[in-house]
Amino acid sequence: MQYALRSLGSRMQSRRELLDKLVRRSDPETAEKVVARLEEWGYVDDAAFAEAFVRSHRGRWGRLRIAAELRKRGVSEEVIKESLEEDDSGEAARALDLLERYRWRHRGEKTRMVRFLQGRGFDLGTALEAAENYLRLQEDEENG
Structure with missing residues (x-):
């Protein structure tokens, strides 16, 4: 005991x-x-x-x-x-946050982003959505 x-x-x-x-x-x-x-x-x-x-x-x-x-x-x-x-909210936002925190892992390549997120346990749909949002945000920052 x-x-x-x-x-x-x-x-x-x-x-x-x-x-x-x-x-x-x-x-x-x-x-x-x-x-x-x-x-x-x-x-x-x-x-x-x-x-x-x-x-x-x-x-x-x-x-x-x-x-x-x-x-x-x-x-x-x-x-x-x-x-x-109970934890259902914000899965895509957390995936996007991971992409921003670990930029060096994916180097802005969509396939690397998706593989990285799937390795972390995100489903394909969430990983694709986060990668597209990340690329869109990067494009907006560059065009600024």
Whole structure:
């Protein structure tokens, strides 16, 4: 129990992450009991974990990447969907912001911009829209 609390003290974790850590240190039955107790007490909550994860990563990653990372951490599809629905606004604006921050990565080339954004977890439509907006803004600045 102390190991689990110490582990949660360093950062929030999903139920499965904590369970996997505890199983490495004890038997699965004991680990399950500890995690169940911590859930009762409110120390382990996948919904709160997912919301915090989305908030902390939305500036760098798109919806697809965030969802993949949450899946990897054992968060259910329902919880992922709910946490990403709350974050629905501004996906294209965040993609455009990334293009402006990382100009050296794409050098103004549309295909590089789209690949960069897709690598960050933005869908193709959002990446294309952001790249076109970025190029339009650059053109407006030059014509000025």
